[in-house]
Amino acid sequence: MRSFSHLNARTVSEAIAALVQFDGRARLNAGGTELFGALKDEFLPEYPEAVINIKSIKGLEYIKEEKGHLRIGALTKLSVLSESRLLRERYGALAEAAHAVAGPQIRNVATIGGNLCQDVRCCYYRYPRHIGGPINCARKGNGPCLAVNGDNRNHAIFAGRKCFAVCPSDTAVALALYDAQLVVVGPQGERQIAVRDFYTPIENLLQRTEIVREILIPAVTGTVTQSFSKFALRTPIDFAIVSVASLITLEDGICTDARIVLGAVAHNPHRALEAEEFLRGCRLDVEVSRQAGEFAIREAKPLSKNAFKIQIAKTLVSRAIFGQPAGFVLKGNFSETTSSTQMCSGKH
Amino acid sequence: MNEPYRYIGKATQRNDAVGIVTGTVQYLNDVKFKNLLYAKVLRSPHPHALIKNIDKSKAENLKGVKAILTWENVPDWKGGTPGVTRILGRRLRFVGDVVALIAATSEEIAKEASSLIDVEYEILPAVFDEEEAVKPGAPQLYDEFPGNIVTPGFPIFGPKCLTAIAMGDMDKGFAEAEVIVEGTCGYANIPNPIPPEPPGAVALWEEPSRVTIWVSNQAPHVDRMTLSEIFGHEVEIFTHGHPVGGSFGTKIITWQVQAFATLLSRATGRPVKIIYTKEEHIAAFVLRPSSKMHARVGMKKDGTVTAVSGKWLVGTGHYSMTSQAQLAVGLGEVQIMTRCANWDLQTDIICTNRNASGSVRGFGGQELKCAFIPILSRAMAQLNLDPFEFIKKNYIKPGEGYFWRDGNWYIYRGIDYSEAMDKGAERFGWKEKWRGWLQPSAQKGSLRSGVGVGVHGNADIGEDTSEAYVRLSTEGTVTLITSLTEHGTGQRSNYVKMIGEVLQLPLERIFISASDSVIAPFDFGPVGSRGTYAIGSAAISAAEDAKRQLFQLAAPILGANVEDLETVDGLIFAKGKPEQCIPWIATGHDRTIMGYGRFDPDYTLANCMTTFVEVEVDTETGKVTLQNVVNATDVGQIIDPPGLEGQLNGCLGSSGIDSAIFEETIIDPTTGHILNANLIDYKWRTFSELPEIDNVVLETPISSHRFRAIGVGEVATSPGPSAILMAVSNAIGTWLHEYPVTPERVLAALNKVKSQEHAGGAL
Helix, strand or coil: CCCCEEEECCCHHHHHHHHHHCCCCEEEECCCCCHHHHHHHCCCCCCCCEEEECCCCCCCCCEEEECCEEEEECCCEHHHHHHCHHHHHHCHHHHHHHHCCCCHHHHHHCEHHHHHHCCCCCCCCCCCCCCCCCCCCCCCCCCCCHHHCCCCCCCCCCCCECECCCCCCHHHHHHHHCCCEEEEEECCEEEEEEHHHCECCCCECCCCCCEEEEEEEECCCCCEEEEEEEECCCCCCCCCCEEEEEEEEEECCEEEEEEEEEECCCCCCEECHHHHHHHCCCECCHHHHHHHHHHHCCCCCCCCCCCHHHHHHHHHHHHHHCCCCCCCCEECCCCCCCEHHHHHHHHC | CCCCCCCCCCCCCCCCHHHHHHCCCCCHHHCCCCCCEEEEEEECCCCCEEEEEEECHHHHCCCCEEEEECHHHCCCCEECCCCCEECCCCEECCCCCEEEEEEECCHHHHHHHHHCCEEEEEECCCCCCHHHHCCCCCCCCCCCCHHHECCCCCHHHCCCCCCCEEECCHHHHHHHCCEEEEEEEEECCCCCCCCCCCCEEEEEEECCCEEEEEECCCCHHHHHHHHHHHHCCCCEEEEEECCCCCCCCCCCCCHHHHHHHHHHHHHHCCCEEEECCHHHHHHHCCECCEEEEEEEEEECCCCCEEEEEEEEEEEEECCCCCHHHHHHHHHHHHHHHCCECCEEEEEEEEECCCCCECCCCCCCHHHHHHHHHHHHHHHHHHCCCCHHHHHHHHCCCCCCEEECCCCCEEECCCCCCHHHHHHHHHHHCHHHHCCCCCCCCEEECCEEEEEEEEEECCHHHHCCCEEEEEEEECCCEEEEECCCCCCCCCHHHHHHHHHHHHHCCCHHHEEECCCECCCCCCECCCCCCCHHHHHHHHHHHHHHHHHHHHHHHHHHHHCCCHHHEEEECCEEEECCCCCCCEEHHHHCCCCEEEEEEEECCCCCCCCCEEEEEEEEEECCCCCEEEEEEEEEEECCCCCCHHHHHHHHHCCCCCCCHHHHCCCCCCECCCCCCECCCCCCCCCCCCHHHCCEEEEEEECCCCCCCCCCCCCCCCHHHCCHHHHHHHHHHHHHCCCCCCCCCCHHHHHHHCCCCCCCCCCCCCC
């Protein structure tokens, strides 16, 4: 790690003022769990002049319902989200996604804002400076993407372009499911960005002088079942190889609406629109869920070593709609009334 | 029944226990030095390059920088086997190879200086695959190694060092076979044991030619011996050992790190410390050797192996220090596991442009068997032979023989492990679970369970030499003077127990010296599995020698014969007459009694570990979950039950069983970068995913040392990987032949994914 200035922001305005003061050459420290690894490995072309501590901002840690929305403060800890009764009952996929991040020590300090804004985990992009220098790449704007011809087992199977790194955030997958918005504040004021649109192939849309203040989630209504499941090599701590969040509305056993979002398969949380379309009007059973899995991955274009992710994605989608978690997949089992497994087995 | 002992076989507190749990143990990085400088290494961005020009002027002008060394301003010191690798060379052979060394007043300054050094490289073509490396026209790493084939033989093992197994009559052997299979299998994922403490050293050079080095290695004498070959015998080398934060076989040789500190101290006249980061530890220290085997095996219906011919390729990375030794030991171990009269197994050690392989527990045998057992399995499957019965039949029995590492033939006089194997099978429920080759033991929905078994044993429990002093102070205390460091297993405490048993003294009165090569006698250290038998023998005989000297002094006072005397709790008396006793001090308060003990190599005993595993495979995601493990062994006599349990429970990590499940070093196939040099991307099992581990330990007294023990040593990690491959193959009903069994490989084997490329072997 190199030297940098360290500032404590007491308010969102102070944080923005500091970002402006350093002209973007500063980084926000919410939980620090991703930031300090990045600073130690020095893999980015530019090193920040300052780290602005935003843990010192009061009042950004909350979960509250208001005017048909759920509002979550950007500094709310992942452990708080995963244990929230409100979330468990009404936004179970998000509670499970928060719980699926890393281990308890990390979740106790990592925040939802940080989880959404974290940098990608691509092994080329993050290659440490002190073992022969960082690797230039498309994401850094100084070279081609080496993953294309290299070890791309963890890279994108959808919509890759220039950079094939995947969005590593678990909570983004659940938030995209709910059509959540990020409330972002900068020197020009406030704006909202849909979580689904937040990630582009080479960066996220947060300007260097902006800060995420809040996450805004439209109310989930009706008889829905939700799930979040994550496939990782080491369930307790790893980043997802594939994750799936689903939100299914059922009337008399017929699916009237479906939303399915895949994680760790693209630069953004990937909405499986074809599968959703297919499910509408279907009576859910094993065959339908299998077909939904096929629809979900129809557009996948794997790289040389990651075609296996397609099979995993397909399986996770099928299981999210109808099926047993099989013991390996961390899957939401939210409450008596919203557990997808229970509802499905009741109807079949 | 074994003898009743006061300490042996009983749980006693380790003498470093309080220090470890209270954080007061002084590991190398905790030790304070005055006037200390800190070192950093500038590393090569290229897998193969020549340094054309280095401009270090900017870095030298940075305040706090005290020395910058490059190939141009260091002596021509070379290491390796043979010694062809310069400490700082002009030619760089892997991404991470050393370009320059910097000493500065802080780590941060040293690191900043490294980024200010401008280097111009001439990039050379590189080769990463062993089979490509030996082809004509492949890039060559060394002039001394034509075809990238490293000079065979390990000099310490003598002129007949094992480099092949050639005996019997191959034609006859294959003619006798009822089935012959031929195949290739690799254990080529070069896992990294990654002990928690990274490698490091502190050195202080004193003119004209003395260096004192504080090390974090297993055996300070081995450091001294290794460095003396490199620095030249005119350099006086003192090494001081410290408690080691884990080794797993890697911290027997750390010559580069120690040489870096030495060179920088020589350049600055100040003590210099270098401690690797975890990234350096993974990307630029020691990997397991890569192993690929092509073999033809003849077998009879009763499981008799009639012939083995083939080639074993060992990948050593950019140079070899111990690969020849691993190869020799591996060749010995494969004979212990496989009784066969006709062998023609040839070998090559190949260098490529990646971080080096080196000493790791399982030392050669694990690498060879992980490739060999899957080939044997094909023959067993054709004959419908139960692999457990095969292992039991073919593992060495007393009276049988093998060529060991020095090329000599030895007759085994150790334990028949059949009973331990049977007890292990019973505990595991092997008979109930084994349903035949490629048959799952259970299935439910998309889940398939499968079982596998592996075996490993090693005649290295009596390898190399050990010496010890045991000093008696006549007030009734004892000090063991040994060069051994505590490398994590608790062995230093176990020698105290052995001495306590010999001298019948409370353990609180037995002390153990700091480890060094200055005063303490020679010891090769706790390598292989030699801790209990070899090192223990030296400590025991030193204690017996001291006791004999004590009795010689006491005999005239007590008016008894030396051989009639006993001592208990610091009192000496004639047998049967404890009431007529004298304290040790009666022999004189002004006296040192120094016992000396030595162990010389004995290759006629071996340990043995049989490991049974059960896995569950999700056939729709490819996920492999290790459900339970049973380790079965016979240790002769347990010395310390908790220590033994720890050693057995160590079967998973440090590139053991998990090297078949998810541990692997990932190297970019075109640039040679190690892509997972951190503990998120390098997969280590976490505590919350531990399987059930059950250990079956028998105690069959054996003629070894006084306590009739042989120990268990390093072998817990070794039988597991091939057992996992077997278990997953059985679970999914198709053969796997590559490590680790990633979801990608499992799904490809199930035809659920189109594998884009085929690496490794094919059977």
